[in-house]
Amino acid sequence: MYIGTNKILRVFIIFLAIMLFLAIYLYYTNRTNLNPLGLTLYGNIEQRQISLAFNANERITELFVEEGDSVIKGQLLGKLDTRTIRQQIKKAQAQIKANEAALLRLKNGSRPQEIEQAKAVVNVAKADVEHKKKLYNRYTNIVKMTNGQGISKQNLDESRADYNASLATLDNKKLALELAEIGPRIEDINQAQAILKSSMADLAILNRQLEESYLIAPADAFVRARILEVGDMASSQKPVYTLALISPKWVRAYVPEADLGKIKQGMHANIISDSFPDTPIEGQVGFISSNAEFTPKYIQTEELRTALVYEIRIYVKDPTNQLKLGMPITVKLRD
The missing domain is CATH 2.40.30.170 (Efflux pump adaptor protein, beta barrel domain)
Structure with a gap:
């Protein structure tokens, strides 16, 4: 009985030794496969x-993510107060309409009614010249006939000045008529076009500032820290996330x-x-x-x-x- 028990014990010990050897072999084999070098x-x-900040100075109105949240590229993370910038955009849009109207007026030139009005003004100036010329000639004749006694020198000088002034006025009215018939200068049209482009560029800048009132994730990421809160004043120097x-x-x-x-x-x-x-x-x-x-x-x-x-x-x-x-x-x- 004792001999049989001893034999079973030896078999059991041999079996354990074999299993231990296999376990050690498998362990080192697996270790070598994971790390062959x-x-x-x-x-x-x-x-x-990334330290993500708004590129504008305004008050934060909304923040949409917390620490630990995952975000994807293009996701909206926060918003600023946009009431002021939207009013500025409306003002810039109105200015563009005014500049477009001014440019169109220059391109269309003078209306027929404006040209007729300028012609009428020229005719009035011509009539005034004729009247003052006759008056000046009458005064001159009187001076000759009376040997300078019928008209004072002052009256004669005033009549001569009025006549010369009417001639200058007539020349001025003729030039105005000529300009109305020719239309605006190309330089004026170019200037109006430049003013319109400048106002459109101002609008583009304001629209860009409106876009910058929204904080967008630049890449797929995880939020490590939320630094500012709703109500804080944002700036490009103060990261939000x-x-x-x-x-x-x-x-x-x-x-x-x-x-x-x-x-x-x-x-x-x-x-x-x-x-x-x-x-x-x-x-x-x-x-x-x-x-x-x-x-x-x-x-x-x-x-x-x-x-x-x-x-x-x-x-x-x-x-x-x-x-x-x-x-x-x-x-x-x-x-």
Whole structure:
């Protein structure tokens, strides 16, 4: 009875030894497949961030997202008070209509009625010239006939001045008629066109300022911080949100000088986080620094902090945002 029990115990021990051997074999086989180079690095997740601000100075009326929310490119994130800018736009639109009317008036030239009116004014001026000419001639004859006694010198001088003034007025009215018949100068038309273009440019600037009253997400991202609130005064110097871009995202790690020759750009890697140790994420070496530096204090042990290392970046695709900014990461490089 004792011999049979001893034999069963030996068989059981042999079975356990075999199972332990298989477990160890499978563990190291799997470890080799995940990390065939045998090179393991440690680093942290990094990604680009945006400090997003309004490009206008107005009061914030609405904000639509909170910390931790995901946003897509083109999504509306916030709004400013637009009442003032909308009134300015209405004023600019009215100014454009006035400038268009002025330009059209110049292009159309004088109306027939205006030309007839100018002709009538010329005729009136001609009649005035004839009247004052006759009066001046009569005074001159009287002076000759009376040897200067019939008309005072002052009256004669005043008549001569009135006659000369009427001649000047007639010339002026003739020029006005000629201008009415010719129409506006090309320079005046060009000036009116320039004024119209300037007013249209002013309207375009105001419309652009209206667009800038809306805060739009520039890329797919996650909201890391909401800095301002509804009622705050916005400006281009005061960020409203801090956004962390979904892509690109990378692991910043450091390679000892002795292992630098094993790493090549484009090499694949398994990215393993403490939060998801059983679900590695695919990564690829995208940057290898050409400058050596001392190991950062937060990366290595005290014994290795004085060793020279090279920075590398392993880019990862993480559309579900599984890897967070600053998260510690284990990198297992593959061929």
